[in-house]
């Protein structure tokens with residue numbers, strides 16, 4: 048039969064284009080067993096032969112199968128568009144005017160409906176995918192009887208483009224287009240199915256599907272015109288419900304107006320474990336691997352997962368085959384979704400899992416083929432790796448993922464990278480002060496709350512830390528410092544960077560002022576290193592507003608740290624029913640989510656409440672005004688404190704009291720002393736008896 052010459056040619060092409068050779072079988076290798084030459088001389092010959100062999104003329108009961116009907120009735124008796132007479136239409140003038148407008152609209156969309164008439168379905172070339180490599184007419188277009196509306200859908204799984212349009216607003220509702228069809232009762236005799244011929248049995252054998260499997264599954268053949276096509280009868284309780292046909296070009300169609308059910312439905316009756324595959328060939332392949340408890344969907348896969356809520360059962364037209372056998376599925380406690388590994392196949396798995404219940408679904412990960420390419424489906428695995436490998440693949444199916452429910456296994460890549468320290472900054476970044484590094488290091492994605500009585504030097508210390516982090520790790524920052532005027536903030540940062548006073552003023556003592564060149568260089572550094580988040584009107588910024596802009600700064604400028612200074616300058620309006628504690632809790636949750644999600648460290652400055660009988664000791668983190676959540680929710684809690692009593696010690700010493708460190712890898716509780724340089728605003732480490740230690744860089748300013 049010509050069927051086989053053609054097939055073998057395609058198969059050889061396939062082998063030539065593949066790096067991997069399938070498992071050798073006698074039938075695969077014995078091309079010479081056929082009497083006629085298997086190779087066509089050119090691509091033109093091939094196309095010619097395709098036309099000869101597979102130009103099927105549809106009869107009234109043979110209709111191309113729509114792979115994605117989405118509930119619209121779809122059927123064309125003709126492969127080409129043909130004009131339809133509009134004679135006898137009482138509203139002819141109006142309708143023909145609408146029809147003209149409709150055609151123009153379709154033309155604008157690239158749909159060539161020139162020869163199409165109302166009340167008909169057509170198969171056209173899809174302007175979205177151009178019918179793929181085979182340039183098939185995959186777009187199903189329907190024009191309403193009045194010529195006022197059209198809807199279309201491309202049934203290629205990889206495209207799935209669909210839409211509708213009306214000639215004028217308020218025309219016939221598209222809802223009325225789809226009429227529920229009465230299901231046709233099929234009789235064995237009318238299908239004239241025949242046992243498979245030797246050539247088709249050999250064709251299946253090349254796919255490692257045995258004659259026994261074909262017989263048990265009732266796979267037959269049918270002659271259409273002078274072509275042989277494969278017939279897959281769909282049965283329920285042994286009764287014929289539908290029949291699907293496949294030609295050598297993998298074109299499918301099925302008996303029109305018949306009920307859609309799973310292929311092989313009787314095989315899953317009463318089964319506690321079932322497998323669902325995407326095609327009849329895969330169902331047969333599963334049987335070769337020892338799994339009879341398998342069914343195939345009748346319709347292939349959707350292009351993508353629907354973004355809509357699940358429709359009620361009776362309106363879920365595309366998945367009726369699932370609902371009409373829900374009793375079979377109810378019995379099953381484990382459903383293995385072994386759909387194709389491509390995007391539509393995974394979309395199908397998701398759609399099935401949504402309906403069956405993800406909690407009892409497993410999914411199959413097809414083995415690797417070469418490089419990053421995996422095998423596509425069950426039949427491919429059977430052909431290339433054999434029945435045992437297919438069996439093993441199914442047995443190793445993994446739990447279907449459920450949003451929000453994880454296992455450590457799902458994070459092994461990340462945990463491995465953490466262990467091997469390839470993530471970066473696993474121990475945090477040095478603060479630039481050796482005595483503080485033992486207590487506090489800066490970890491991306493954490494939240495540090497900084498507190499201290501007014502004028503203790505919180506802002507100065509944070510600015511200095513940012514300068515160090517920029518110098519050590521080239522980090523960039525977003526600053527939401529509401530108490531600072533921009534020019535003053537620039538002055539403070541530049542002094543720390545250049546290590547010289549901004550002005551020749553009293554505070555600069557005898558240290559030389561930064562030069563114009565240094566100042567200009569410094570301005571470039573300021574622009575490269577910091578993004579400013581500032582509310583330009585009188586309104587106070589809300590935390591959502593700040594985080595929204597910080598997110599943009601992360602994405603646009605790659606900032607790694609955000610400073611919000613201070614808490615009380617944010618807009619804290621809250622619903623009357625919400626307590627301040629609840630409000631602070633929610634706000635800190637938002638900040639932490641932002642930090643974790645963007646790997647951005649956040650320093651959040653909060654003042655302590657007014658302390659009664661304060662005698663100059665450092666405040667406690669629980670003293671932070673507003674809520675205990677500040678200490679409960681932060682990753683790190685730091686109190687900045689400085690001596691105000693000349694009798695008690697040097698006035699320019701600052702205590703960095705690390706009061707909370709959640710991540711023991713990054714630090715621990717304790718105090719570190721730094722020396723503040725009033726001239727340049729720099730801090731340097733102090734250990735034992737005020738001995739200054741090495742800072743992040745050699746200092747040039749006077750202390």
Ligand SMILES: Nc1ncnc2c1ncn2[C@@H]1O[C@H](COP(=O)(O)OP(=O)(O)OP(=O)(O)O)[C@@H](O)[C@H]1O
Pocket residue numbers: 499500501502503504505506507508530654689698699700701723725
């Ligand atoms: N150790 C110190 N010795 C002397 N002066 C200091 C010291 N630390 C900070 N200062 C000075 O105190 C002033 C306030 O500093 P800073 O703005 O950092 O304090 P703050 O704790 O953020 O204050 P507030 O809570 O009012 O915002 C600045 O003029 C700064 O130069």
